[in-house]
Amino acid sequence: xxxxxxxxxxxxxxxxxxxxxxxxxxxxxxxxxxxxxxxxxxxxxxxxxxxxxxxxxxxxxxxxxxxxxxxxxxxxxxxxxxxxxxxxxxxxxxxxxxxxxxxxxxxxxxxxxxxxxxxxxxxxxxxxxxxxxxxxxxxxxxxxxxxxxxxxxxxxxxxxxxxxxxxxxxxxxxxxxxxxxxxxxxxxxxxxxxxxxxxxxxxxxxxxxxxxxxxxxxxxxxxxxxxxxxxxxxxxxxxxxxxxxxxxxxxxxxxxxxxxxxxxxxxxxxxxxxxxxxxxxxxxxxxxx
Amino acid sequence: xxxxxxxxxxxxxxxxxxxxxxxxxxxxxxxxxxxxxxxxxxxxxxxxxxxxxxxxxxxxxxxxxxxxxxxxxxxxxxxxxxxxxxxxxxxxxxxxxxxxxxxxxxxxxxxxxxxxxxxxxxxxxxxxxxxxxxxxxxxxxxxxxxxxxxxxxxxxxxxxxxxxxxxxxxxxxxxxxxxxxxxxxxxxxxxxxxxxxxxxxxxxxxxxxxxxxxxxxxxxxxxxxxxxxxxxxxxxxxxxxxxxxxxxxxxxxxxxxxxxxxxxxxxxxxxxxxxxxxxxxxxxxxxxxxxxxxxxxxxxxxxxxxxxxxxxxxxxxxxxxxxxxxxxxxxxxxxxxxxxxxxxxxxxxxxxxxxxxxxxxxxxxxxxxxxxxxxxxxxxxxxxxxxx
Numbered sequence: 001x002x003x004x005x006x007x008x009x010x011x012x013x014x015x016x017x018x019x020x021x022x023x024x025x026x027x028x029x030x031x032x033x034x035x036x037x038x039x040x041x042x043x044x045x046x047x048x049x050x051x052x053x054x055x056x057x058x059x060x061x062x063x064x065x066x067x068x069x070x071x072x073x074x075x076x077x078x079x080x081x082x083x084x085x086x087x088x089x090x091x092x093x094x095x096x097x098x099x100x101x102x103x104x105x106x107x108x109x110x111x112x113x114x115x116x117x118x119x120x121x122x123x124x125x126x127x128x129x130x131x132x133x134x135x136x137x138x139x140x141x142x143x144x145x146x147x148x149x150x151x152x153x154x155x156x157x158x159x160x161x162x163x164x165x166x167x168x169x170x171x172x173x174x175x176x177x178x179x180x181x182x183x184x185x186x187x188x189x190x191x192x193x194x195x196x197x198x199x200x201x202x203x204x205x206x207x208x209x210x211x212x213x214x215x216x217x218x219x220x221x222x223x224x225x226x227x228x229x230x231x232x233x234x235x236x237x238x239x240x241x242x243x244x245x246x247x248x249x250x251x252x253x254x255x256x257x258x259x260x261x262x263x264x265x266x267x268x269x270x271x272x273x274x275x276x277x278x279x280x281x282x283x284x285x286x287x288x289x
Numbered sequence: 290x291x292x293x294x295x296x297x298x299x300x301x302x303x304x305x306x307x308x309x310x311x312x313x314x315x316x317x318x319x320x321x322x323x324x325x326x327x328x329x330x331x332x333x334x335x336x337x338x339x340x341x342x343x344x345x346x347x348x349x350x351x352x353x354x355x356x357x358x359x360x361x362x363x364x365x366x367x368x369x370x371x372x373x374x375x376x377x378x379x380x381x382x383x384x385x386x387x388x389x390x391x392x393x394x395x396x397x398x399x400x401x402x403x404x405x406x407x408x409x410x411x412x413x414x415x416x417x418x419x420x421x422x423x424x425x426x427x428x429x430x431x432x433x434x435x436x437x438x439x440x441x442x443x444x445x446x447x448x449x450x451x452x453x454x455x456x457x458x459x460x461x462x463x464x465x466x467x468x469x470x471x472x473x474x475x476x477x478x479x480x481x482x483x484x485x486x487x488x489x490x491x492x493x494x495x496x497x498x499x500x501x502x503x504x505x506x507x508x509x510x511x512x513x514x515x516x517x518x519x520x521x522x523x524x525x526x527x528x529x530x531x532x533x534x535x536x537x538x539x540x541x542x543x544x545x546x547x548x549x550x551x552x553x554x555x556x557x558x559x560x561x562x563x564x565x566x567x568x569x570x571x572x573x574x575x576x577x578x579x580x581x582x583x584x585x586x587x588x589x590x591x592x593x594x595x596x597x598x599x600x601x602x603x604x605x606x607x608x609x610x611x612x613x614x615x616x617x618x619x620x621x622x623x624x625x626x627x628x629x630x631x632x633x634x635x636x637x638x639x640x641x642x643x644x645x646x647x648x649x650x651x652x653x654x655x656x657x658x659x660x661x662x663x664x665x666x667x668x669x670x671x672x673x674x675x676x677x
Contacts, residue, residue, distance in 0.1 A: 183346075
């Protein structure tokens with residue numbers, strides 16, 4: 001929807017900059033083709049949901065592994081899709097020439113149809129997603145998958161611990177770009193609690209709201225291992241396809257380097273170990289001042 | 290002078306939030322009517338704070354919880370023999386003069402409440418007689434009657450007897466209005482009820498004597514000034530509890546100590562409220578005040594809250610912080626203005642749907658879980674304490 005080359009462009013840009021890319025299940029390009037467009041040593045992870053019909057999930061997992069994806073990213077903050085009012089008003093559905101290429105046509109015809117007052121995408125999702133999704137399903141996926149499973153959509157420390165105990169190998173602190181539960185905590189606020197709960201037992205990632213190198217700096221300083229960006233990539237894609245995405249990545253990397261240098265930090269290790277490189281502003285207004 | 294006529298069901302489909310109803314109602318209503326409904330006291334900081342304070346409270350969702358089957362029911366018990374079960378923890382707060390919003394006024398509100406099994410608190414300052422409101426409701430409707438204790442006790446006694454006779458199940462005594470707060474827009478407009486409407490719960494002679502618009506003051510204010518009682522105190526509550534055969538709920542408390550006093554005086558429920566920000570200005574928002582009252586009451590009676598609730602996540606937060614049920618005021622007026630019975634039903638349905646979304650997306654499948662899972666909703670300061 002952003003650019004005619006879609007995920008192929010994103011994948012190429014990622015390969016050319018050696019950037020990890022998490023490919024979405026709801027891709028307008030088949031996961032095999034995305035892998036194909038990447039370089040041979042590209043870092044590709046595959047994001048998925050556990051569907052009501054387990055065979056759909058099994059099919060996606062097998063295909064992802066066969067295509068060389070190195071990890072799965074299970075989204076856990078979407079037992080149902082959040083309410084996006086604009087989508088409802090617009091009766092949003094994928095433009096006619098596009099398809100959710102990871103699924104077969106028959107399935108799509110059955111469930112995806114724009115309706116007045118509700119978004120067509122929402123209807124599709126309502127039928128595919130699983131309101132009963134629980135920790136057993138994560139354990140099942142960890143068991144079934146030969147590649148590591150990372151859990152995306154956690155903001156509570158206790159949930160991070162549960163994910164670890166269920167076999168997850170990484171946590172993405174996320175609130176789905178603010179598209180799911182409304183009025184929840186921001187990911188930068190939630191990050192510290194999860195980092196503390198995980199206590200080094202697995203990598204902790206974060207997404208949501210990162211728009212500059214200093215945002216990345218803050219996330220790493222507060223304990224994240226890697227930061228993911230969502231909308232900025234879409235914007236880069238819209239504006240300039242492969243080059244647009246590469247440019248967005250380069251801007252953020254450059255800004256991040258500036259942030260490091262101008263903060264007297266020369267390594268990620270220092271950034272994560274020098275005390276109080278980043279503090280909440282309340283640090284400056286506590287009662288002793 | 291009345292608001293928009295009834296809209297068909299089809300055309301309400303494009304209204305997907307309370308904000309949509311509010312925006313349209315503002316368009317439809319004449320200025321003086323709109324000002325009356327929307328106004329807060331003085332600088333209107335409290336009416337704004339009631340809404341904005343919700344943003345300072347954050348939901349901390351749980352993941353991977355089976356949320357297929359939701360239980361949104363709440364049970365309100367006045368005593369071992371008297372309890373009511375509601376499908377959702379959402380009710381209609383008492384607001385005045387519904388016929389200014391829609392020709393059917395309180396009859397429409399009552400019908401919408403009955404058709405959705407929603408508790409309605411009928412206001413004393415109704416443009417429809419309390420008997421007629423009860424008549425328009427279904428036989429097993431939930432109806433409470435809001436009143437003030439007037440300078441002339443006989444007026445109060447008369448209202449109470451009539452309410453009981455008409456099947457109202459509880460009284461709601463407003464205690465935050467010994468006098469009416471100053472609403473500047475009403476004063477500038479010289480607000481008075483449109484000529485074809487009356488405060489139907491009172492006799493005509495009484496009205497003629499006290500209610501008259503004056504330049505520089507609101508006519509309503511003059512009426513109220515003469516009827517209300519500045520000496521109102523805890524003895525009056527005790528008197529009402531004694532006099533009334535049905536439970537008395539106290540509305541307008543924000544202090545924990547006052548909640549305890551109300552309990553000791555025999556109240557069976559507390560509504561944490563600041564009268565929609567229309568009475569004392571620059572006071573605490575109801576969501577901020579709620580935990581203190583919940584803690585003081587300590588389960589000895591039901592705690593309700595109104596003020597600023599505009600979405601399902603607002604309701605979610607109130608319940609998580611200890612309220613048994615939430616009441617909405619202005620959103621019902623907006624629904625009424627835009628679409629009469631269907632408008633009110635639509636507003637209620639929107640809030641219920643949003644509430645269900647909030648529950649499911651937070652990994653909460655019952656009201657019990659919402660109230661017992663630790664820290665489902667926190668003040669944002671939780672995330673900026675000194676250890677960070």
